Amino acid sequence: MTMISETQNKVQPEAQVHVSRGYWQTVWRNLRRDPVAAVCMIVLALIFAGAIFAPLLTRYDPAVGSIVSRLKPVGTEGHILGTDEQGRDMLTRLLYGGRMSLLMGTVPVLLALVIGGSLGTIAGYFGGRLNTVIMRAADVLFAFPSVLLAVAIAGALGAGVGNALVALTIVLIPPLLRVTESAATQVRALDYVEAAQASGAGSLTIIRVHVLGNMLGPVLVYSTSLLSVAIIMAAGLSFIGLGAKPPTAEWGLMLNTLRTAIYSQPLVTILPGLFIFLVSLSFNLLSDGLRSAMDVS
Amino acid sequence: MNDMTANTATPGGTPKLSVRELSKRFHVSGGGLMGGEARYVHAVSDVNFNLDKGTTIGIVGESGCGKSTTARLIMHLINPDSGKISLDGDPVGADPASLKKFRRDVQMVFQDSSASLNPRLTIEQSIMFGATIHGTPKAEARKRSHYLLNRVGLDPARFAGRYPHELSGGQRQRVNIARALAVQPKVVIFDEAVSALDKSVEAQVLNLLNELREEFELSYIFISHDLHVVRYISDTVMVMYLGQVVEYGPVEDVYNTPQHPYTKALLSSMLSVDPDDRTDAAPIQGDPPSPLDLPSGCCFSPRCSHVADICRSLSPRITGTRTRQVACHLVDPAAGHPECAT
Amino acid sequence: MNTPVLNVRDLVVEFKTEDGAVTAVNKVGIQLGQGEVLGLIGESGSGKSVTLRALLRLLPERKSSISGIVEVDGRNVLEMSDKELRAYRGGETSMIFQEPATAFDPVYTVGFQISESIRNHLGASRAEARARALELLKLVGIPSPETRLDNYPHEMSGGMRQRAMIALALASSPKLLLADEPTTALDATVQIQVILLLRELQRDLRMGVIFVTHDIGVAAEISDQVAVMYAGRIVENGKARDVLKTPHHPYTEGLLSSTVHGAKKGETIDAIPGMPPNLADMPPGCAFAPRCRYATEICHQEKPELETGANGRRVACFHALEVA
Numbered sequence: 001m002t003m004i005s006e007t008q009n010k011v012q013p014e015a016q017v018h019v020s021r022g023y024w025q026t027v028w029r030n031l032r033r034d035p036v037a038a039v040c041m042i043v044l045a046l047i048f049a050g051a052i053f054a055p056l057l058t059r060y061d062p063a064v065g066s067i068v069s070r071l072k073p074v075g076t077e078g079h080i081l082g083t084d085e086q087g088r089d090m091l092t093r094l095l096y097g098g099r100m101s102l103l104m105g106t107v108p109v110l111l112a113l114v115i116g117g118s119l120g121t122i123a124g125y126f127g128g129r130l131n132t133v134i135m136r137a138a139d140v141l142f143a144f145p146s147v148l149l150a151v152a153i154a155g156a157l158g159a160g161v162g163n164a165l166v167a168l169t170i171v172l173i174p175p176l177l178r179v180t181e182s183a184a185t186q187v188r189a190l191d192y193v194e195a196a197q198a199s200g201a202g203s204l205t206i207i208r209v210h211v212l213g214n215m216l217g218p219v220l221v222y223s224t225s226l227l228s229v230a231i232i233m234a235a236g237l238s239f240i241g242l243g244a245k246p247p248t249a250e251w252g253l254m255l256n257t258l259r260t261a262i263y264s265q266p267l268v269t270i271l272p273g274l275f276i277f278l279v280s281l282s283f284n285l286l287s288d289g290l291r292s293a294m295d296v297s
Numbered sequence: 298m299n300d301m302t303a304n305t306a307t308p309g310g311t312p313k314l315s316v317r318e319l320s321k322r323f324h325v326s327g328g329g330l331m332g333g334e335a336r337y338v339h340a341v342s343d344v345n346f347n348l349d350k351g352t353t354i355g356i357v358g359e360s361g362c363g364k365s366t367t368a369r370l371i372m373h374l375i376n377p378d379s380g381k382i383s384l385d386g387d388p389v390g391a392d393p394a395s396l397k398k399f400r401r402d403v404q405m406v407f408q409d410s411s412a413s414l415n416p417r418l419t420i421e422q423s424i425m426f427g428a429t430i431h432g433t434p435k436a437e438a439r440k441r442s443h444y445l446l447n448r449v450g451l452d453p454a455r456f457a458g459r460y461p462h463e464l465s466g467g468q469r470q471r472v473n474i475a476r477a478l479a480v481q482p483k484v485v486i487f488d489e490a491v492s493a494l495d496k497s498v499e500a501q502v503l504n505l506l507n508e509l510r511e512e513f514e515l516s517y518i519f520i521s522h523d524l525h526v527v528r529y530i531s532d533t534v535m536v537m538y539l540g541q542v543v544e545y546g547p548v549e550d551v552y553n554t555p556q557h558p559y560t561k562a563l564l565s566s567m568l569s570v571d572p573d574d575r576t577d578a579a580p581i582q583g584d585p586p587s588p589l590d591l592p593s594g595c596c597f598s599p600r601c602s603h604v605a606d607i608c609r610s611l612s613p614r615i616t617g618t619r620t621r622q623v624a625c626h627l628v629d630p631a632a633g634h635p636e637c638a639t
Numbered sequence: 640m641n642t643p644v645l646n647v648r649d650l651v652v653e654f655k656t657e658d659g660a661v662t663a664v665n666k667v668g669i670q671l672g673q674g675e676v677l678g679l680i681g682e683s684g685s686g687k688s689v690t691l692r693a694l695l696r697l698l699p700e701r702k703s704s705i706s707g708i709v710e711v712d713g714r715n716v717l718e719m720s721d722k723e724l725r726a727y728r729g730g731e732t733s734m735i736f737q738e739p740a741t742a743f744d745p746v747y748t749v750g751f752q753i754s755e756s757i758r759n760h761l762g763a764s765r766a767e768a769r770a771r772a773l774e775l776l777k778l779v780g781i782p783s784p785e786t787r788l789d790n791y792p793h794e795m796s797g798g799m800r801q802r803a804m805i806a807l808a809l810a811s812s813p814k815l816l817l818a819d820e821p822t823t824a825l826d827a828t829v830q831i832q833v834i835l836l837l838r839e840l841q842r843d844l845r846m847g848v849i850f851v852t853h854d855i856g857v858a859a860e861i862s863d864q865v866a867v868m869y870a871g872r873i874v875e876n877g878k879a880r881d882v883l884k885t886p887h888h889p890y891t892e893g894l895l896s897s898t899v900h901g902a903k904k905g906e907t908i909d910a911i912p913g914m915p916p917n918l919a920d921m922p923p924g925c926a927f928a929p930r931c932r933y934a935t936e937i938c939h940q941e942k943p944e945l946e947t948g949a950n951g952r953r954v955a956c957f958h959a960l961e962v963a
Contacts, residue, residue, distance in 0.1 A: 019458030023417050191413035192423075195473075198372050199427030199480055200400035209426065213417040359826035360797075465914055466683075495682035496853060500897035500910035507907070522827065529899040529908075548904070566827040568856030570900050572879045575860055579832040583782070584796040 030293035037289025040282040047279060051098030060089040062096035062249045074267045082268040084254070085261055090268055094275060097249035101276070104161065104243060104250070105231035108168035113223055115169070116176035121215070123177070124184025125207055135181060142174040150233055154242040164243040168233060172226060179222045183215035190214075221291045228283035235276050251276050313516050314348040314371075314403070314484050319380030321370055325589065338588045340366040341540045344380070346533070348484065351510065353517040355531030355548065357524060357563070359585050363540035364520045368486045371518070372405055384483070401431050404477035408489035410469035414461040420446070420472050421457040427480040438479070445475035448512075449505060467498035474505070478513065486518040491526060503530060524567050528552055533620075536560045539588055539596040546621035556623040559597045595626065603627055605634050643710075644814050644847035645671040645694075650707040652686070652693050661918045663689045665871040666707075668945070673814070674845040676838075678862030678879060680852060680894070684915055686871040687851045691817050694849070695728055712814055730760045733808035734817040737824055739800040742807070743792035749803045750776075750788030753810050760811035775806040780836060798829035802836065809840070816841070818850045822857060834860050855898060859883055867891045870916055870926035873945060877952035887954045889931045925956070933958045 021029075031037050050057060065087035069076075072083040074090075081090035116138075123134040141149070153167035187193065188211065196206045235252030237243035244250035246257065251272040258269045322337040341363040348354050356364045369375045371382060373389070373396055382389045382399075389399040404427075407413040414423050424442035429435060443453035449471040461469055470490060477485050487506075491499045503526065510517060521527050527534060527548070534551050536544040536559065544557040555561045562580035569575075581600045586592060592599050598608040607626050614632075615624045626632035652664035664686045671677050681687040692698050693705050696716060709716040711731055719727060736742050743752060753775060754768035763771065769788070776784035779802040792800060801821060808816060818837070822830040838861050841848050852858050858865050859879065866876040867890065875888040886892040893911035902908050913930040916922055922929055928938040937957055945955040 017421075017454050017458050018456075020419070020460050020463060022419075023460070191407040191409055192415045194369075194374055195405065195407065195413050195476070196415075196426065197374060198400055198403075198405045199430055200397045201426070201430045205430065209418075210415050214415065359828065467914060495915075496855075497682060497894060497897045497911040498914060500899065500908040501912070503899065504907050504910055507905070523899075524827065525899045525902075529902050529904055531904075562828055566831045568831070568854070568860055570855045570859050570883060570895060570898060572859045572862070572883055576831055576835065579828070579835055581828050582832065584798040584829055585826070587796075 027290075027293045031289055034289045034293060036285050037293065040286040040289065043278060043282045044286070047098060047275070048102060050095050051102055054092070054095035054099060057095055058089065058092040060092040062088060062092050063247045064088065071261055071265045071268065073265060074271075081271060082265065084258055084268065090271060093249045093254060094251070094271060097251045097254055097272065098275065100161070100244050100248060100250040101231065101235060101238075101252065102279070104164060104168070104234035104238070105279070106227060108165055108172050108234070109223055109226050109230050111165075111169045112172035112176050112226075113219075116173040117180045117219065119173075120177040120180025121184045121207060121211065124181040124186075124215075125188050125203070125211060127185070127188070131181070134177070138174040138177045141170070142178070146171045146175075146229075147233060147236065150237060151240070151242065154237055159242050159245060161244055161248075164234065164237045167237070167242075168230060171233070172230060175226065176219070176223065180215065180219050183218050184211060187211050187214045217294045221287050221294065224283055224287035224290055228280040228287070231276060231280045231283065235272075313350045313385060314518075315381075315383045316344060316346050316348075316371060317381040319344040319367065319370055319377055319382070321366060321375060321378050336589065339540050339591060340588065341370060341377075344535075344537075344542055346535055346545065348516050348518065348533075350483075350516055351514055352532040353510070353519050353530055355527035355534040356518065356520045356537060357522065357527050357534060358537035359522065359563075361539070361585060361588050362537040363588075364537050365488050366540075367537070368405065368488045368518065368520055371486065372400070372403060401427075401480045402482055403484040403486065404480060404482040405486040405488060406470070406473045406477050406490040408492055410466050410473055410493065411461060413473055414469060414476075416461055419458050419460060420451075420464070421453075423461075423472065424476045424479045427476065431480055441479060442475070445478055446472075448478075448509070449475045450501075451475075465498075467494050467502065470494060470502060471505070474502075474509070478509065481513075482515070484516045484518065486520070488520045489522070490519075492521060492523065499526070506530065524552075524564065536563065539585060539591060541596060542615070542622070542624065543597065544623050546617075550621060556628050557597075557625045558601050558603050558627070562600075595624075603634075603636055605636065607632055607634055642673055643670055644673050644675075644712055645669060645849075646708070646710040647694070648708040650690065650693060650705070650709060652689055652698065653704050655702050655704075656919070658919060663871055663918060664693060666945075667868075667871075667873055669849070669866065669873075671815070671847045671849065673847055674842065675863045676841060676848040676850055676861050678850050678852060678858030678865040679868060680855060680858050680865055681868035682853055682915060684870075684918065685868040687868050688819055690868070691734070691819055691849060691851050694815075694817060695732060695734060696724060697728075697734075726760070729756060729808075729813075730811045731813055732815040732817060733811065733813040734819065735801075735804050735808045735821045737820040739797070739804040740792060742804050743800070745792055748789050748791055749795070749807075750790075753803075753807050756807060756810040772806070772810070775809055776803065778809070778840070779803070779806045780832075781806070798825055798832065801825060801829075801833055805833075805836065805840070809844070812844070813846060816846045816848045818848060820852055821850075823852070823854070830857075831860075837861060855883065855894060856900065867894070870921065871918060872926065872955065873953070874927065874955045875953065876945070877950065881950060881952060887948075887952070887959045888927075888956045889933050889958070890927045893930075 067087055069083050070087040071085055072079050074082045076082055079089050083089055084093060119134050123131040150167045150171045153170055154164050157163035157166060193206060193210050196210050234243060238250045238252030239256045244253050246253065254272040262269045319341060320343055321341045322339045325336040325338055344367055346354060356367060358364050370377045384399060384402055387395065389395050421439060421442050424445060425438040428438040428441060443457060446453040446456055451468060451471055491502050494502060509515065519527060519530050531548045534548045535542055538559050544551060544560045551560065552564060555564055565580040583600055586599060594609040594611055595613050598604045613624045613626045613629060615622050616629045617623055626634040627637055630637055647667060647669040650664055650667040651662065653660045653662050667690055669677065679687045694709055705717060716727065743749065750769065750772050753772040757763050757768040757771050773784055773788055776787055781787050781799055781802050795803060822833050825833060834857065850861055862879040864877060865879045865882050866873045867888065869890050875882055875891045882891060886895055896909040897911055899908060911930055916926055924939040924941055925943050928934040931938065943955045943957050945953045947953050
């Protein structure tokens with residue numbers, strides 16, 4: 001079109017172009033302005049930072065205790081959160097335990113998001129027979145109660161962190177698959193996807209440019225709420241001995257080993273549970289906040 | 298516009314877009330593993346037309362008449378069961394490369410201005426998308442998008458960086474038009490593209506479409522249920538009823554001397570803005586039947602006031618010349634309709 | 640004019656938004672006689688649908704405020720108690736909508752829903768109500784009404800559902816019928832049938848009707864008087880013939896000239912430039928001034944009042960005469 005090149009000079013320089021605030025910027029702004037979500041984000045950031053920087057925050061070794069100072073109460077000098085049944089510093093155990101617990105809670109969700117998300121997007125976008133095959137396979141897994149399935153898989157594979165991760169990932173794939181599939185199916189039906197097809201774009205390009213960005217919202221909300229479930233399930237597996245093994249510090253496992261001391265040191269005993277609760281609740285509330293923050297235009 | 302001038306060299310005025318015997322039926326139920334008789338919706342049967350360069354064909358009809366399906370079949374958004382489509386003499390659809398080229402040459406603007414723009418992309422990104430798919434460098438695509446924004450009446454400095462939800466319906470439809478033009482098409486299909494707009498905005502957009510057709514030497518396929526709009530913008534008009542073409546011809550011919558009883562009914566349903574020129578009686582009663590249970594014979598026979606025995610048993614053939622066609626026993630002497638003029 | 644069935648004065652509807660109050664309807668006045676049809680014409684955002692809903696107090700109470708006088712058959716709707724309001728809605732005043740699919744509950748048959756409304760408003764017995772429902776379906780021209788009575792809404796075609804919705808609205812023999820673009824979603828050949836039906840029913844039942852539409856052609860078919868709304872105000876009001884044949888307000892003139900009815904092919908349509916103002920950010924003077932070809936300095940500074948002229952004609956424009 002020669003006409004275009006002739007008139008191009010008339011077009012204003014790009015420096016003056018007005019750029020509106022993008023969708024994710026708006027969501028982030030809304031999220032920060034939501035007091036509950038903001039508190040949750042701060043709590044989570046503190047707990048994650050504590051776990052990551054554990055060696056800098058404490059001088060004790062999480063695995064080494066002292067027989068003379070067993071089950072000290074909260075507030076003991078030198079052991080601000082007390083000590084456990086083997087005389088190990090609780091604060092240290094909680095910080096190091098966070099590393100394992102958070103890892104076991106978040107990694108399966110991320111893996112399931114990648115695997116289930118890809119399969120769900122493919123199933124939703126292409127539809128037809130491919131969709132039927134993928135979704136019916138997911139239904140088979142979905143038919144079992146998730147906690148039971150996780151225990152069964154972890155039990156069959158044997159105790160250990162790695163196996164627990166595999167079990168949790170398998171359990172989390174079907175729900176994420178369903179959510180991404182329905183999101184992709186919805187976006188797939190919109191005119192702009194058809195318009196993109198009509199301009200000759202290939203499926204991969206359309207998925208990348210038009211589909212993923214528009215299904216990310218609901219998937220992100222759902223994944224965040226799954227994090228809160230996964231944290232509890234991971235701790236649960238360790239609690240019944242199918243996850244982390246002693247002497248590793250892990251919140252679920254700590255709950256198990258401390259449970260004999262529930263009458264002598266109740267406060268110390270519930271500390272790991274409190275952390276599990278805090279993280280799980282924060283993810284849950286954050287998910288709600290995210291949902292309302294995304295409710296724009 | 299160098300590529301276009303090359304094409305006009307074709308002698309004898311070869312039609313730019315030619316559609317031959319385009320048909321599609323959708324499977325509804327039965328005939329699978331569970332057995333039972335297979336049921337189909339005949340969405341579009343045997344559509345034929347030519348579209349010359351710089352002209353507009355209007356497709357009118359009521360909901361369920363197959364006009365939007367026709368558009369999607371032409372774009373190959375739905376695969377036709379049968380039919381030949383060619384552009385400048387080149388057949389389309391045989392191989393992926395011809396389809397990709399075709400989808401650059403033919404673009405589409407949809408009714409819902411909001412659903413047809415990706416909400417996560419800025420206006421500029423949406424317009425650039427098609428061009429970059431076809432290998433235009435980003436910087437050039439951006440320049441062109443700004444030019445086109447200007448051309449459709451939106452100041453690029455104000456609008457390029459905005460998101461669709463910040464625009465009004467009329468502005469968004471202008472963006473959709475710019476987006477369609479960004480890949481330098483030869484044919485643009487408008488599927489009820491002005492139907493959702495307010496009347497004063499509709500008039501602005503129609504004026505714009507007329508200007509753009511001239512400037513870019515475009516051909517339009519204009520699908521609408523609004524007979525006034527089709528008359529204003531089209532050169533040729535095709536009237537569809539339940540997936541079949543019932544009448545085809547130059548727009549003034551069809552509007553002034555309609556031949557098919559359905560066309561007559563449709564045209565007398567047009568409302569006038571003059572309160573002294575009110576309609577006294579509805580030209581036809583009832584709704585169009587469901588495309589699932591098509592009547593035997595002529596599909597319009599249940600609502601037609603000229604219905605005869607032959608209409609209920611035999612589907613009328615298309616008669617007339619290459620440019621003016623009707624599918625009705627009334628105008629086909631061979632059919633032996635009692636009311637036939639000759 | 641005969642006894643007014645509807646008398647609206649200084650109707651103001653405000654919506655509370657995050658950025659303050661937005662006036663969606665501003666000082667609207669309507670006089671409607673028994674058996675008279677008012678065509679309320681306007682584009683999206685003009686306030687025509689909000690006006691209609693305000694007459695039934697259907698707007699969300701926490702987010703909106705309605706003030707002014709709305710008298711239906713001599714009673715002020717804005718002062719009704721909740722109980723009175725329930726009897727009034729669907730009683731003296733009924734409404735029909737653009738999308739009949741949403742007006743019916745999909746899980747009950749059409750006949751049941753119409754009978755229920757009859758029993759609620761008229762206190763009839765089950766059998767009486769059913770007989771009356773059958774009568775109504777006959778009245779609105781639904782073929783084989785006996786079987787249609789037991790149909791679910793999804794079993795009917797669009798045109799038939801719209802007829803059934805009219806039957807539902809007529810269940811309580813209303814004095815005032817509010818119609819919100821009831822033919823917009825219909826096909827042309829069906830639209831004209833529904834318009835003719837409404838025209839006939841309104842004449843036979845002596846109902847007052849407010850017919851909201853964006854289509855001047857529809858208004859011309861059915862209206863005795865028309866009111867043109869722009870940005871929340873009525874800018875012109877009068878007998879349909881007067882207003883549509885000799886518009887006095889530039890906006891009405893623009894609307895008429897921008898319809899493609901009768902526009903010659905290839906000729907540029909005389910379209911109104913620009914678009915309606917944002918209700919949250921209104922120009923200080925006449926709302927139409929930025930788009931108006933006749934606008935002078937005063938139009939940009941002061942809001943013109945709706946002045947009554949000869950033949951009951953009302954126009955809100957400083958240059959009304961020049962236009963004619």
